Amino acid sequence: MDFSSFLTSLGTSFVIFVILMLLFSWLSGKPGNKVIYYPNRILRGMDPWEGGSRTRSPIAWIREALSSTERDVIAMSGVDSAVYFVFLSTVLGIFVLSGIVLLPVLLPVAATDTAKPTNGTSKGSFNDLDKLSMGHVEEGSSRLWAFLLATYWVSFVAYYLLWKAYHHVSDLRAAALMSPEVRGEQFAILVRDIPPPTEDQTRKEQVDTYFKTIYPDTFYRSMVVTDNQEVNKIWEDLEGYKKKLVRAEAIYAESKKTGKPEGIRPTHKTGFLGLIGNKVDSIEFYNEKINELIPKLEAEQKVTLREKQQSAALVFFSSRVTAATAAQSLHAKMVDTWTAMDAPEPRQMIWPNLPKKFYERVIRQYVVYAIVALTIFFYMIPIAFVSAFTTLENLRKYLPFLKAIVDIAALKTVLEAYLPQLALIIFLALLPKLLLFLSKAEGIPSESHAARAASGKYFYFTVLNVFIGVTLGGALFDSFKQIQKNPNSAVNLLATSLPASATFFLTFVALKFFVGYGLELSRIVPLIIYHLKRKYLCKTEDEVKAAWTPGDLGFTTRIPGDLLIVTIVFCYSVIAPIIIPFGALYFALGWLILRNQVLKVYVPSYESYGRMWPHINTRVVAALLLFQVTMCGFIGIKKFHFTPFLIPLPILSLIFAFVCQKKFYHFFQATALEVACQELKETPNMEQVFRSFIPPSLSADKAADEDQFEDALSVVSRSQSFV
Amino acid sequence: MDFSSFLTSLGTSFVIFVILMLLFSWLSGKPGNKVIYYPNRILRGMDPWEGGSRTRSPIAWIREALSSTERDVIAMSGVDSAVYFVFLSTVLGIFVLSGIVLLPVLLPVAATDTAKPTNGTSKGSFNDLDKLSMGHVEEGSSRLWAFLLATYWVSFVAYYLLWKAYHHVSDLRAAALMSPEVRGEQFAILVRDIPPPTEDQTRKEQVDTYFKTIYPDTFYRSMVVTDNQEVNKIWEDLEGYKKKLVRAEAIYAESKKTGKPEGIRPTHKTGFLGLIGNKVDSIEFYNEKINELIPKLEAEQKVTLREKQQSAALVFFSSRVTAATAAQSLHAKMVDTWTAMDAPEPRQMIWPNLPKKFYERVIRQYVVYAIVALTIFFYMIPIAFVSAFTTLENLRKYLPFLKAIVDIAALKTVLEAYLPQLALIIFLALLPKLLLFLSKAEGIPSESHAARAASGKYFYFTVLNVFIGVTLGGALFDSFKQIQKNPNSAVNLLATSLPASATFFLTFVALKFFVGYGLELSRIVPLIIYHLKRKYLCKTEDEVKAAWTPGDLGFTTRIPGDLLIVTIVFCYSVIAPIIIPFGALYFALGWLILRNQVLKVYVPSYESYGRMWPHINTRVVAALLLFQVTMCGFIGIKKFHFTPFLIPLPILSLIFAFVCQKKFYHFFQATALEVACQELKETPNMEQVFRSFIPPSLSADKAADEDQFEDALSVVSRSQSFV
Structure with missing residues (x-):
């Protein structure tokens, strides 16, 4: 050149x-x-x-x-x-x-x-x-x-x-x-490689007992990581149908404005890519699908929370300093069990990777x-x-x-x-x-x-x-x-070819x-x-x-x-x-x-x-x-x-x-x-911190339905949690 | 062969x-x-x-x-x-x-x-x-x-x-x-690389403030490491003279039994190896030396505690778990300051090495x-x-x-x-x-x-x-x-010469x-x-x-x-x-x-x-x-x-x-x-734990003379230390 x-x-x-x-x-x-x-x-x-x-x-x-x-x-x-x-x-x-x-x-x-x-x-x-x-x-x-x-x-x-x-x-x-300001991830640690629980214990009890013994004053609650593959799939389907329903309704509303006053109800085919199969009324079809999936999702949520608990958990503390020390300290004498680290922000958590073994x-x-x-x-x-x-x-x-x-x-x-x-x-x-x-x-x-x-x-x-x-x-x-x-000439070669x-x-x-x-x-x-x-x-x-x-x-x-x-x-x-x-x-x-x-x-x-x-x-x-x-x-x-x-x-x-x-x-x-020991503006609302970590596919639509989390998410010991 | x-x-x-x-x-x-x-x-x-x-x-x-x-x-x-x-x-x-x-x-x-x-x-x-x-x-x-x-x-x-x-x-x-059982070293950490204190603070105040902020509930007290070279020398001399005095008295007592009833008072020469110099009465000479050294030791102890404080300290906690986490956690954002580690047992501490810089x-x-x-x-x-x-x-x-x-x-x-x-x-x-x-x-x-x-x-x-x-x-x-x-033949050579x-x-x-x-x-x-x-x-x-x-x-x-x-x-x-x-x-x-x-x-x-x-x-x-x-x-x-x-x-x-x-x-x-969270047999006597770490050359002969430690050894905040 x-x-x-x-x-x-x-x-x-x-x-x-x-x-x-x-x-x-x-x-x-x-x-x-x-x-x-x-x-x-x-x-x-x-x-x-x-x-x-x-x-x-x-x-x-x-x-x-x-x-x-x-x-x-x-x-x-x-x-x-x-x-x-x-x-x-x-x-x-x-x-x-x-x-x-x-x-x-x-x-x-x-x-x-x-x-x-x-x-x-x-x-x-x-x-x-x-x-x-x-x-x-x-x-x-x-x-x-x-x-x-x-x-x-x-x-x-x-x-x-x-x-x-x-x-x-x-x-x-x-x-x-x-x-x-209260940032959720500063109050939590991620614990991986939890050993199998004993016969008479659930995973949740195991985690709670373990951390309550070590941190009697500042332990708040734990959230056992679950295998969310199934529930995610159902949830994504549901969300997809919801979006499609909104879209179909929008098309219907628009057709009322532009065309006949009663409008044209949108239709589509149920087969591959909407090209083959039966022709159905979209709004009805999506409504049906949504009504079908909601109970399925709720059932799957329950099953997931109860039966698909994995060997990892998020543990919440009511103090930033405790969470910071807990993330850095060795917990078990077998180093490859109960490994703790800082919890990532909820939005950047890669859930499927959490239960992977040491x-x-x-x-x-x-x-x-x-x-x-x-x-x-x-x-x-x-x-x-x-x-x-x-x-x-x-x-x-x-x-x-x-x-x-x-x-x-x-x-x-x-x-x-x-x-x-x-x-x-x-x-x-x-x-x-x-x-x-x-x-x-x-x-x-x-x-x-x-x-x-x-x-x-x-x-x-x-x-x-x-x-x-x-x-x-x-x-x-x-x-x-x-x-x-x-082969020694490689350095010389680099030097000669640079200019x-x-x-x-x-x-x-x-x-x-x-x-x-x-x-x-x-x-x-x-x-x-x-x-x-x-x-x-x-x-x-x-x-x-x-x-x-x-x-x-x-x-x-x-x-x-x-x-x-x-x-x-x-x-x-x-x-x-x-x-x-x-x-x-x-x-x-x-x-x-x-x-x-x-x-x-x-x-x-x-x-x-x-x-x-x-x-x-x-x-x-x-x-x-x-x-x-x-x-x-x-x-x-x-x-x-x-x-x-x-x-x-x-x-x-x-x-x-x-x-x-x-x-x-x-x-x-x-x-x-x-750094962690600086004073907070307000006492953290631990319930809110905890909830921010629940993946969307598991968070119930009805907001305060606490019962169904009891299974994988540990009970708050309200008498003890704030000292 | x-x-x-x-x-x-x-x-x-x-x-x-x-x-x-x-x-x-x-x-x-x-x-x-x-x-x-x-x-x-x-x-x-x-x-x-x-x-x-x-x-x-x-x-x-x-x-x-x-x-x-x-x-x-x-x-x-x-x-x-x-x-x-x-x-x-x-x-x-x-x-x-x-x-x-x-x-x-x-x-x-x-x-x-x-x-x-x-x-x-x-x-x-x-x-x-x-x-x-x-x-x-x-x-x-x-x-x-x-x-x-x-x-x-x-x-x-x-x-x-x-x-x-x-x-x-x-x-x-x-x-x-x-x-x-209560073991002192499980309640202490060794902190090194403490940065220079601010103008209006003593080293002791600096250490106390720092750890009291982070561990408000479990911090007990700190002991700043001092340069003990001088005081150790005087103390060793003193101990040497004390031993020699006991020995001279034993010889004197023995001579009463074996020889004349009034005994022969032992003598020695003060010069090189006891071979040259003035001949003195040993018991008197050693008594004199001891009386001379005791006030000197006390003065030196005070100077050491007040003026020879180094950039290292032992920090005591009233809880084993806190001491264990503190020894493992990062304290300062500059990693080469305030480095913490498990405290060694008092008897195996190498004091001159403690203040060495990162x-x-x-x-x-x-x-x-x-x-x-x-x-x-x-x-x-x-x-x-x-x-x-x-x-x-x-x-x-x-x-x-x-x-x-x-x-x-x-x-x-x-x-x-x-x-x-x-x-x-x-x-x-x-x-x-x-x-x-x-x-x-x-x-x-x-x-x-x-x-x-x-x-x-x-x-x-x-x-x-x-x-x-x-x-x-x-x-x-x-x-x-x-x-x-x-040179590649070295492995072969090893193999051939082994048998x-x-x-x-x-x-x-x-x-x-x-x-x-x-x-x-x-x-x-x-x-x-x-x-x-x-x-x-x-x-x-x-x-x-x-x-x-x-x-x-x-x-x-x-x-x-x-x-x-x-x-x-x-x-x-x-x-x-x-x-x-x-x-x-x-x-x-x-x-x-x-x-x-x-x-x-x-x-x-x-x-x-x-x-x-x-x-x-x-x-x-x-x-x-x-x-x-x-x-x-x-x-x-x-x-x-x-x-x-x-x-x-x-x-x-x-x-x-x-x-x-x-x-x-x-x-x-x-x-x-x-491991550290196991229950103790009794509430630890923190005063005793603390005292066990005081090097012998600094521990006063009169047992409970607390005042003179105030300088380098931090004050107990008795109102707070046990929670």
């Missing part, structure tokens, strides 16, 4: 971005679109536009985003979102501080070197961009000192800001956990790791092929029928710029679902934990496949035999932020889908609401995506410092646009009180480590005798990671008691 | 053993020796002889040892000793069950093979002993199946018995921890590991030399002046049998002190933990140096260059149990020292008592020593099954003799409630793993095509270790709550 095609790519991206911006300004002002652009505010019962004025300047959202505080973010979207912004601003800070020093120093140092490039230039002709990179510096030149010291500068800036960020996130988490979980975990490792390894091959094939020369050579299209000059430049990157982006979109599924299969009890696990896998995936895969792809294609002979892919990644970053964030802000796709659905499918209020409900921020893919950019920018920051402004722009734009989205669009689907941070921190340090090791190799092949001066850096990174882990990590696994 | 010298060695050992037995029977019956043979009973105020009769049969001790129960052992010597017997009996069980199958099967299989030995025989001539070993079996013979299956048998017997033993030890620990401890640990690793590595060299030099041929060759002695036929045989082993045993006696010192330097807070750490290091030491060192020593001496060329050292280790084991346990039971050395001291040195009752106080069992060296035998016997069990009866005899004799010693002689110096067990279990499994890997190599070099059938075994061992760790280990680190 030459310089002009790089500029073209940059230009096109920017034009697309501007168009999307304009679209956003225009569309977001229309009242009919407010559910797309302000759903989070609407769902919270707030006025979509701050101040209520409809005639706003098109850049009002920027002002609002910039003036919003961390407190606003926490109020609107929770601690997890605030932590995500800490991540964005920390990385932005690292890049800005690095750029301020590296750009004015390294660019002149590289550009004024007189040497002819010996290796490490882009494939194809030598061009202006490469002049600004370290590849342009002569071997063994004392100018390399500047690059060596730059590596130190970037590393220390990163350590300093990451350290501050970890402190800040700890404080955020502590503040949220010590909030005087060793089953361990085995599942290793099996999943093995599968993921195999997947990572075998995806390398297709990525390498994609990267090697999708150059225009190759396309023309292997797919001659494309020649006519490819040879149009304008199109050629665009294609040349985007083709490999697009293939990559589409390819990566297929993975997250699989990884989330695999993570849940490990037996993880909460959605947020599963998201973290999937996100971690996705990170290794992207870094290994995209970064190392693309970098080495071309080189491997040619020099596969060489590697086979001498060759610099412009590829420059374009990749630019594409990601201009087009990616443009699409993010303008929400073109959800908007179109919403309008189509509303016009042709939705008949009831609920259906319309479902059509615009925005979902959450999607940390599972968002964070690994950002971390990939971090890895790329780190690794190129010294080799080709010109990438730093692009990285900074990515995170600046990301901060701004996502601030808007978090405040106005996305609705968080869970709250993990910032547990994502240790995960992010570790991976940023891992990226830093990769950068430092690559720099060792890269300065090494420049025949620079002082390369060993870089060796302390990777060691320092490992120590930094170790100290972070020792100093902060445990607090992200467990609740510190000094 | 040929067969006859082996028999001579065995014979001599046995004769020594019989003599020592007879000595024991004779000496232990004499009333003057009862403090040597029954100190544990005497110190507990029991009658030395059970039933009180002096005329006992010489084998009465065997009957008593065999009829004693685990409960007796726990009552007389604590859980740690009982756990040690579980270890002995488990290993004995493994060897007996292995021997029952392996001896009748493998010996005939090996002996009846007609092949000439191809490798793996003892150095020197082919002899009868080697006929019974696996080295006698032809290469690739299908007889090797028997040895392969024997490896499986030994492994599964070991798994089964270790699993049962771990269960049993868990129960022992649980029973001890749930005992209804990262200082980590760094110290790694430094110590590095030193130990270096030591292990560099001791290999002398051991290899010792092993290569101390053969008679070499001695004659290199030290020709010994020729005359060495050539006496009888002496020659004895020397040949014992020389290398004696060198080894003396050599190993020098190490434990160093390792214990290094372990304490890590910053470990309790004696029992330091003993475990030292014991672990000693185990690696002995196994690496003695077992692998001696085995490879001779071989390495010859084939050092070969290893340099191809060559079989008789060496056979003799080593026999020597250890006959002579070692003979000396252990007869207590010749302590007896002689005691009588010499009593006759020539001791003047007062206290001095006599100090002369016979027996000390503890010495787990630091005893357990690694036993584990070395376990490793040796495991590794040879299949190669030369004749070693199994020796191993079994070692542990049977050990069980019997130590049972006597534990019940009657040794006084435990601490109680760790069986925390030694996970350590033992891991190392027995490690020995098993070494055995299995060696067998892979050994059967492999016999060109047996089914060797890969052995590969599942090491993997199984790793899984076994992992499952043990998961299932049991955590309970040995922390107190399970279901």
Whole structure:
């Protein structure tokens, strides 16, 4: 790729971005679109536009985003979102501080070197961009000192800001956990691996006796986990029929207005997909079905609560401190029984995973790791092929029928710029679902934990496949035999092929932020889908609401995506410092646009009180480590005798990671008691806390029908529970 | 070494053993020796002889040892000793069950093979002993199946018995921890890394406020750790002078009886070692010194309590469950502050280590590991030399002046049998002190933990140096260059040199149990020292008592020593099954003799409630793993095509270790709550518990002088402390 095609790519991206911006300004002002652009505010019962004025300047959202505080973010979207912004601003800070020093120093140092490039230039002709990179510096030149010291500068800036960020996130988490408001999950623990009860005991009695002995003063009540598969199925059927009934009634009501005054009663066929079978009156049919299912559900609820009790339970305490200590303490002398942990929020509980057995979980975990490792390894091959094939020369050579299209000059430049990157982006979109599924299969009890696990896998995936895969792809294609002979040359190979892919990644970053964030802000796709659905499918209020409900921020893919950019920018920051402004722009734009989205669009689907941070921190340090090791190799092949001066850096990174882990990590696994012991605003309503954990398929429609919970949900010992 | 010298060695050992037995029977019956043979009973105020009769049969001790129960052992010597017997009996069980199958099967299989030995025989001539070993079996013979299956048998017997033993030890620990008696350390936690207090707070107020907030109902009081170096010095001086005064008075009193009725007042010189300086009247001088030091001590106590408070504290709770949860829970959001752990017993607290800082401890640990690793590595060299030099041929060759002695036929045989082993045993006696010192330097807070750490290091030491060192020593001496060329041959080398050292280790084991346990039971050395001291040195009752106080069992060296035998016997069990009866005899004799010693002689110096067990279990499994890997190599070099059938075994061992760790280990680190929540016999006297933790140098002579503790030891909030 030459310089002009790089500029073209940059230009096109920017034009697309501007168009999307304009679209956003225009569309977001229309009242009919407010559910797309302000759903989070609407769902919270707030006025979509701050101040209520409809005639706003098109850049009002920027002002609002910039003036919003961390407190606003926490109020609107929770601690997890605030932590995500800490991540964005920390990385932005690292890049800005690095750029301020590296750009004015390294660019002149590289550009004024007189040497002819010996290796490490882009494939194809030598061009202006490469002049600004370290590849342009002569071997063994004392100018390399500047690059060596730059590596130190970037590393220390990163350590300093990451350290501050970890402190800040700890404080955020502590503040949220010590909030005087009653949060149910702070009063409960999840107990798994309960041994079989004795003959004369029910599971419920067993659990109650056990915890009442240990915590005579603060034990409130327990809820034994049941196998809800059957009851869930019936409940979902019932809910489905209820929705369909509402829909049929809406259609009937509408037909009264538009057609004959008595209306047309809607009908449908009962067979496969409504295409075959008997034709029935929909309203009657659904009413019948609902009346049939309600007693069935109630019966199944009773059976479930009484007979399908599993070896896990939620235990409730009337004190936050007790719940926090109970979640951290060993209860049984056999460690693999009565294992306790913090209860997840009710909304993020993965019920089917709760009763999974201790060793089953361990085995599942290793099996999943093995599968993921195999997947990572075998995806390398297709990525390498994609990267090697999708150059225009190759396309023309292997797919001659494309020649006519490819040879149009304008199109050629665009294609040349985007083709490999697009293939990559589409390819990566297929993975997250699989990884989330695999993570849940490990037996993880909460959605947020599963998201973290999937996100971690996705990170290794992207870094290994995209970064190392693309970098080495071309080189491997040619020099596969060489590697086979001498596997130690892999590090050298990485170092030699990095500069060759610099412009590829420059374009990749630019594409990601201009087009990616443009699409993010303008929400073109959800908007179109919403309008189509509303016009042709939705008949009831609920259906319309479902059509615009925005979902959450999607940390599972968002964070690994950002971390990939971090890895790329780190690794190129010294080799080709010109990438730093692009990285900074990515995170600046990301901060701004996502601030808007978090405040106005996305609705968080869970709250993990910032547990994502240790995960992010570790991976940023891992990226830093990769950068430092690559720099060792890269300065090494420049025949620079002082390369060993870089060796302390990777060691320092490992120590930094170790100290972070020792100093902060445990607090992200467990609740510190000094935090949990803060006074509450009011005495918690334990009944309400307890009820919030009952899964919807088990909660009776008639609200206060207490009797039927007696079976699996333990009796309140009202005489004792509050002391 | 040929067969006859082996028999001579065995014979001599046995004769020594019989003599020592007879000595024991004779000496232990004499009333003057009862403090040597029954100190544990005497110190507990029991009658030395059970039933009180002096005329006992010489084998009465065997009957008593065999009829004693685990409960007796726990009552007389604590859980740690009982756990040690579980270890002995488990290993004995493994060897007996292995021997029952392996001896009748493998010996005939090996002996009846007609092949000439191809490798793996003892150095020197082919002899009868080697006929019974696996080295006698032809290469690739299908007889090797028997040895392969024997490896499986030994492994599964070991798994089964270790699993049962771990269960049993868990129960022992649980029973001890749930005992209804009040044990001080169960009501306290040790808090380290306390951050600096704010300006307007003393350390004591800071600690009290912190814990009172978190545990408003059960917090009793705190004791801030002080820097006791100064006060300890003064206190030791004072105690020394007090002893000397008593001694001087005793001498004076005696002189009245023997000499003139007015007596001779003892005098001494005040200079170096009492040899130079002014001659003074001892009684007056010591009285003067004591009167001088008492006010100095009191002043120093006050200064220490007020001004030398450190960043660690003991915190007392009025409930066992609270103390157990507090020791396991995270208190501060910065994990490296306010770190809590179980309080050690007062008697095993290592005070100077308590205030050591978090990262200082980590760094110290790694430094110590590095030193130990270096030591292990560099001791290999002398051991290899010792092993290569101390053969008679070499001695004659290199030290020709010994020729005359060495050539006496009888002496020659004895020397040949014992020389290398004696060198080894003396050599190993020098190490434990160093390792214990290094372990304490890590910053470990309790004696029992330091003993475990030292014991672990000693185990690696002995196994690496003695077992692998001696085995490879001779071989390495010859084939050092070969290893340099191809380091992969090390495993093969181990496998080939193992059989060559079989008789060496056979003799080593026999020597250890006959002579070692003979000396252990007869207590010749302590007896002689005691009588010499009593006759020539001791003047007062206290001095006599100090002369016979027996000390503890010495787990630091005893357990690694036993584990070395376990490793040796495991590794040879299949190669030369004749070693199994020796191993079994070692542990049977050990069980019997130590049972006597534990019940009657040794006084435990601490109680760790069986925390030694996970350590033992891991190392027995490690020995098993070494055995299995060696067998892979050994059967492999016999060109047996089914060797890969052995590969599942090491993997199984790793899984076994992992499952043990998961299932049991955590309970040995922390107190399970279901154990701690057992009812107590009486409401604990918290004042007494608290006082038991005050170090002797700080506890005032006048008993109830509460005021002076107010400074570092927190005030009891009497209104709140019992709820």
